[in-house]
Structure formats: C-alpha cells, structure tokens
Amino acid sequence: MNRVEKKQFTIDRYTLENGATIPVTLGYETYGELNEDKSNVVLVAHYFSASSHAAGKYSPEDEAPGYWDHLIGPGKAVDTNKYFVISTDNLANVQEHNPHVITTGPRSINPETGERWGMDFPAYTFRDVAGIQHEFLTKQLGIEKLHAVMGASAGGFISLNWAVHYPDMVERLIGVITNPQNPVITSFTVLQQAMRAIELDPKWQGGNYADGEGPDEGLYLAIQMMNAGAFTAELYEETYKRNSNEQEPYQDIRVKTSYEQQLYDAIKAGAPALDASHWYYTCRATMMHDIAHGIGTLEDALQRIQAKVLMVSCTRDLLQPTVFNRQMVDILKQQGKDAELVEIESLKGHMAGVLDGHLFSEDVERFLNK
C-alpha cells in the first residue's frame, strides 16, 4: 500500500468562467515519480463527493485507502511504477470538514470582506476546475503533456473539459460513468432537488449559517438523494431490508420504518465531514456541466478533442445512462476519432465506476498503452 501525503497549491488570482476573480488554494496528492521529460503524467479528477485521495493511505491505520486504489498503484492498471499520477481537490469540495481536504468555496474567507463568502461565492463550473488544474500543472509544475486524464462521474466532466479546452495537451481521455452533458433528469433528481431541499431547511439562512448550525436535515436529505440515485433497486432491496412484520410505522405516521432508520443513520454518520453550501455549489456545477456551453453544439465541442478516448459505462447506471455514452462515442467515431466504449454490468449502478474497478481495469491498462 502506498503511503501518500496531502500537499497544496495556491493561485493568487484566478478568473472563473463567470468573470469573478478569486484566490484559490486546493489540496493535491501524487503517486509515482515524474520522469525527466515530464511525459508520464496521468491526471485523475475526482467525483462529486470524493476528494483528491484517489489511492494509497495517509497512515497504515487508515480504515480504507483512496477510492480508486484498486486501479492506481505499483503494478496496477494505472501503474505508478510507470506513471506520475496527480489528483487535486475540487473547488467547493463537499468534504469541507475533512482535515485531509483543502478547498476554496463558499465557506472560505472572502479576502475583500474578511467574512465567509456564503452565497457571494461565485458559481463555479468544472471548466473552471480544469482551468485551475491547467494553470497549476503548466505554470507551477512545468507539465506540458498529459499521458492521460481520467475521472469518474464529475471527475469525467473535468477530464472532458481538459480534452476539449486543452486538446494539444491531452493524449488520452478516460471517462468513467460520465457524459459530455449532465443528463437533464439527473440534474433534477439528485442535484436541483437537493439544492431545493437544502433551501427549504430554515437553518440554511441563505447560506449564511454559523459553524455547527447549518441545515443538517436538508443536507441529509440531499445526500440521501445522491445515494439512492447512485445505486440500483436490487441493491437497495438487499441493503435496506424491509421488515414485513413491524407494526409501529403502520400505526403511527410519525414512526420511521426500520429501513428508513438504517439509511438515515448511515447518512448521518458520514455527514460530519460535509458542508451544505459546498454541496449546494457542487450540485449547481454538476447540473451545469455541458461540454457544448460556450462552443455551440455537442458535435462542435467533441470535434475539438484530439485525445484517444475510452469511455466506461455501467448499463445499470441511472445517473449517467449508457445511452448518452453511445451517442457520444458514435459522434467521435463519425468524426474519425479513436474512441471506444466499454459497457460493464453491475447492480452497483453508477457506483460501479468507483467500486467495481476490476470490471474495467484491464481496459484501462490496455488503453494507457495504446
């Protein structure tokens, strides 16, 4: 198991897509060694609720390694004996209270006021995250080529922005459980509806809550929406088992069923690391992911890609349905690009892209040598 450490970088003034200029400090991790001509870089972008902790452990006592540790490491599909892997935290990372996460977002201090930004933090996009990573890699690390950029879900959104906006730099793009445009239905079911749940919580106070007094119930509901969307009916039926014999919820509408309590407790247990306003901003960024924005049509945007492309989709993914991956890869092929789609089967649904790396690790390894 790799031992890893969290580092950080700062860009004093970064101008976001919406025109606002802000100071940015983000955490990052690296695995493997940068070679002399800086030609072995694999950039890994992270998904909605993750962080730059993609692989390894901070200390041997850690319960679990980074989320893609089964894919990234010495001798693994993304072989850190060959590649220098770098991963950064996102803007407004939802794990604002995780001591291993370093991010800039609405809970950060606005240097102009000395107060937290709150809802005055500018709306950010995954185009912005790619742009910040680009400035960090090129200006601070002197990296001019990426052997590959890869990511799952929103990490794939960031990766797609790299391939479209910095086409000269990106040799390979691996997009896992991701699409060039966030599906409209997903924008509603787990993002916009989550934002509205947070807004409905009286403790939201327009995003200006004191530490420890945030809209917890709204946040728990938002997290639950994401959790339920990211798996499948069969997995939920197995995990949150109904009890056909319990009586109390039938007698009193205020009483939770045992399976409701089980999920509520699980979500509450994971919530202390999370911040509602960072969740809120990340929902909006995820909703607004549209690689065609500012370019024209989807075809126009994909036309810019020079990288070889590997897309991996789970056929049971409700958040990023395979049908849109097929459309994307068809367009790329019609444009004469080297593009392929690997479809995997798993009852984990969307989360198969994070949890079931064994189903596509061989494809990733082969593609990195392509």
Added chain:
Amino acid sequence: MNRVEKKQFTIDRYTLENGATIPVTLGYETYGELNEDKSNVVLVAHYFSASSHAAGKYSPEDEAPGYWDHLIGPGKAVDTNKYFVISTDNLANVQEHNPHVITTGPRSINPETGERWGMDFPAYTFRDVAGIQHEFLTKQLGIEKLHAVMGASAGGFISLNWAVHYPDMVERLIGVITNPQNPVITSFTVLQQAMRAIELDPKWQGGNYADGEGPDEGLYLAIQMMNAGAFTAELYEETYKRNSNEQEPYQDIRVKTSYEQQLYDAIKAGAPALDASHWYYTCRATMMHDIAHGIGTLEDALQRIQAKVLMVSCTRDLLQPTVFNRQMVDILKQQGKDAELVEIESLKGHMAGVLDGHLFSEDVERFLNK
C-alpha cells in the same frame, strides 16, 4: 365518448388496519350496466395522483377524458357493453381541491373535534382502501364476485390487496406497473424524500396550515420527485431541453436554467388541485405497501391468491422495476397459479402503464375472456 357523473358513498364507521375507526365518504364513478346476476363487475383502482375518473368525460367541454379512457369504454379492451366498471376515489386522495374528487383524509373534519384532522388523521394503507371498497361493494351494492380487479401502480397495490384478502371474490387480477411490495428504493426516491421535503417547508406547520397557506414549495418539490421518477432520462432530455447557449445560470447561482423554469412552471400549473397533507399521507401508504404485512412472507401472501393473474410491466419503469414482477410471477407459477407477465417497451417508463394502453390493451381484452 361516455358521459360520466361522480357519485359518492359513505360508511359511517370504518375501522382501519391501524385500529382507528373513522367515518368515510368517497367518490366513485361507473361505466356500463350491472347485469342481473351481478357477475360482470370490473373494479378499477386508481394510482397515486389520479382519481376515480378512469374513463369518459363529465361534459363534452372537458379537455381530456379519464386516464384509462383508451382502455375502458364501449368496444374497448374493458368493454363497457359487457362489463360494469366501477372506480372509487382513494382515502386522502391527493386531488383534494379538485371539485370532481370526493375523499376523506387529513383535510377532512374530524367529527370528534369539529376541526380538520391534520396529522391526527390515522395512517391508512391500501389494504384499508380495498377494505372500504369491499364493504361498499358487498354491503351497499350487493356485489359478491368481481370478474376482475385492475389498477395501475398504487391502483395495482389495491387490486393485489383484493386478490389476497378477498380471494373468493376475485376471478381475475390485472396489475399494471405495480408490485406486491413497493420497492425500497422507490420508497425513498419519490415517497419518503417527498415527505421530508414537505416537512422541511416552514409552512408545513406540522400539517396544521390554513387553507391557501400550505407548504407550496415543499409540495412542488414532492410532485417533481414523482414526475422525474415516473419517466425516463431520454424522455426528460427531449421534453426539458437544455440550452447550451444560455449564460445567466452560469453567472449567478440564484438563476434557474430554462429547463428548470419549464418544469417548475408545469408543476405549479397542476398543483392547485393538490393538497400537501394528502400527498404526505399517500406517500406513506404507498411506502408501506407490502402484501406480506400481517401475513408472513411474500410467498405466504401470494399463496392466498385464487384469481388468474396478468401483470403488465414496462421494462424502463424505474419506480416498479420489471425484475420484481418476474419474481412475483415466478412464485405464482411455482404455486401452480395461472399467472402471466407482459413486458412492454416505452420511453415513458412507469407512466407507460397509464399513457401507453395501446401496448397492452389486446392482452387485457384477451385476459378478461380467459
């Protein structure tokens, strides 16, 4: 087109599954004529957001007929030249403000206090709705046999309760986009989460809001959850089109996208007929649908069924996935029952069971003659 009228029946004292005894008045409609030996009855139970208005028009000026008018009428699959079709409103019908709906629920007057029940209204189940219909049909109409009981979604839950709890009376069961147990994931995504959204709205006031001052934003969110769950990604992509060129939502996190505004407006336009506390109670009843409750296992419950069974499932249904229909029909067949499953394909997803009757009308007609 049939002209239909709304009628009503009252049961002075009905004891619900949870032990509470309440007076019940519900609306109902009939299509066709009851024959002399009362052997031609088809009972149609309605789904979550519908009413007893299953077919025909109240007046020629009505914009649309009842929801299953393409299935029910003279010469149609459920031929009203042969069958006497009867449909009742549910307890706590969500269309509390629709003048054509007659229901008893939390907005009704509790005769013991002279005030609205609010959250003191007892939790009801679809077992209760079947029980109330049973008492009405047997004691008030003198009906002792059903040629068939049928319903879509929650209407299928009610139909299943008929087949399990009054097996001697039910000759045929037609369950469309429905299951013997509400899937756990569906209990969360469009029901429990909707209840929590309504509760988060400060105007909910524990269900004791004055007329016209209810939790509208919580209710709109609850309705949207149901709408998004009941269709498919492809249908949403077509219906609520993204505009890749709009700028404002990228610049200001408070600005809705055009597709958000479009869905919000559509839902708001339909909401004045709906009541939040009736929605809330119906969510709980739908969540708690488990035909095994109070009996034992799913197999034990299905063992009681004597009716021939036709299940219709849309393979793209996210709320009542086909996988659970296959399990149910397999169990019935193992028990030696006459059971069949018709799988239909439609991008309308769950709502195919309501909107795409042409995909299974021949199966219904054939089954009613079986």
